[in-house]
Amino acid sequence: MRMLRNVMRNLFSRPSTRLEPQRRAPIPGVRGTVAFETADCVYCGACGLRCPAKAIEVDRPARTISFDLFKCVGCACCVEACKKGCVQMREAYAHPSYQKPDILFQGAPVLKREEK
Amino acid sequence: MSAPPGGAALPDIEACEEIELSALRAAVQRCRDQRLRFITITCMDMGETFALYYHFDEKLKMRHLLVHAPRAAEVASISDIYFAAFLVENEVRELFGVNITGMAIDYHGHLLLTEDNEPTPMAKVRMEG
């Protein structure tokens, strides 16, 4: 009798499996990948200092940020460290890749102050 | 609490009893007789000496024994009193180079590390020469 109840329930209930690929919208507030908005960045290097995995390196004179996605542990320390709000956390997770690039993200060396 | 040699005077942990190295086994045996549960050994490298904390638990209250062992001194194993100590004694000997003798199961320095690791990685290399 109990079995019958189970069978009926399993027949009519929704499967618990999530459909692939990507049918489920990311939940707001999920820590996915780090992204840099270099427009307001002053290259203070706070994000690099606070990063426990040393995934971010800021070169102040050259005005570049190199970010190694493969070192990143997604703790969002850099997001908290940034006073300018230039470091953001995206909700999409990082996709697998075939190669191991040295620098996956390179902040563009923006215009110098005189040129602005 | 007296200042440990080699280190600055720091506030030490509570309920800590400092004993001589030679009195260690007797003190541990007393703990055993009082049916305390052995928790672990913590080793700290103080330069000239090792500070060894023996942690025990008595009905959710902690008791600690502190021993200062000079670098070359022989520390007697307590693993015949508390069998549970054999793993941590092997670990301490391996990572710090404390000369603990007479362990119940002796891994000869290869509990965690292999031959091609550099020996005693946790010890602070402060020795002269």
Place this chain on the structure above:
Amino acid sequence: MFNFVHKCRKKSPWIVHFDAGACNGCDIEVLACLTPVYDVERFGIINVGNPKHADVLVVTGTCNRRNARVLRNLYEQMPEPRAVVAVGACALSGGIFHECYNVLKGVDGILPVDVYVPGCAPRPEAIAEGVLMAMERVEQRSREPHSQMQAEPAEREERR
């Protein structure tokens, strides 16, 4: 017959998982892939314990000197064509453990890694995606005529 083996292999990658010193987070996510919610068995991905049965080696965690030997041994036991998936920040570069003395900073110093799955810990979707990407690599490799492995299992199949 050759094509049949190909097709089977592509549609059903069998994985063997080795924990090379991760924090267990990635290992659990690999296991979570198999459970009803992420259910990768519908893609034909089966976790096997025997390296001789497997096409894809999933490695999680930083390598240390002791398990590098085990890992290499495991890899050598696997039949060609094979692929290696490195899962998690530790397996890719050492991640947060870059300061530790017993860490070899990534699996790719020991094995040729085909697919890198970043994240700490990567989501099960990402792991499944990585395994499927590795399968494409295996597929390519088995079609290469001058590769070292020469499609051994398929030949044996034909002779029979």
Place this chain on the structure above:
Amino acid sequence: MALKTVIPFGPQHPVLPEPIQLKLVMKDEVVQEAIPHIGYVHRGIEKAAEKMDYVQNVFLVERICGICSFLHALCYCEAIEKLLPCEVPPRARYLRVIWGELHRLQSQHLWLGLFADAFGYESLFMEFWRNRERVMDLFEKTAGSRIIISTCCIGGVRRDISDEHLEEILQTLKEVERALDHSIPALLEDYTVRKRIVGKGVLTAEKAVELGAVGPVLRASGIAEDTRMTGYAAYDELDFKPVVETAGDCYARAKVRALECYQGIELIRQAIQRLPDGEIAARPRGRPNGRVVTRVEQPRGELLYMVAANGSQKLERMRVRTPTFANVPPLVAMLPGCEFADVPVITLSIDPCISCTER
């Protein structure tokens, strides 16, 4: 004549999910002696903690073990907070309880599933793991990550749980409880399962204390010691009783963990009910100075951190004693006398987590 053989069991073995090697000295089918060989996962985190600064260490210690990461961070933060002039706001303390208990809940599910798998009951494994995903979704919604939630920081917590999410937690807990009602009897009352786990790997109370067993292994032997009773976080304001069994075998350990699921659910409900408003983090001032020992109850048992700081940015020494490390000697004592086919079940009954053990 009986033959004596040594069988290396592990580190990569189909029925063993963890890289531990047990050298089993066998006489026919009976284990005479078991010698554990570890070191396959040793990383040297204690040393790395001396090189990184004490704030970053929170993220390092979380990655000692992915299954109970929050509790590692909690224990470390409690230690640092004792050394700093730092008062944790009450809301943060309750949030810590909620996340900590959720972690315990998912860990117990995980273990119950793996344990079911160890004696060959795969559908039960799937049941528990499906149920566990409900808890994992809660982590994702409240903390933003599935495994390593990184919500604990020195002085409090990094994220608040909104009222909707609290409501959702309660709702999910109801579902989890219903599913547990369904699957736990299958584990504890089934004839075949009982046949496989009752009376296996018996550890008497006296032995358990002598060998330094902790957590469910200790409580299954009839000793009511639960580090939560020392009242860290907000546990001193919550009502609970440790789950105790007296038989000391694999069945008792499974039962303790199964009942702790319910206990955890009850604790989360209490914590949500009594959750005060206010700040979620205090700003720590100064640098840590001194030595302190803290203990926290993990799903596997008592976790101990000893931190020695000297007033600088970096710690002088951080010692971690994880519960599985303490449970290895009891395992060594349990195995002799059992049959070879029971080795996986008994090994799993201490819930081995080798990445904890070796750090």
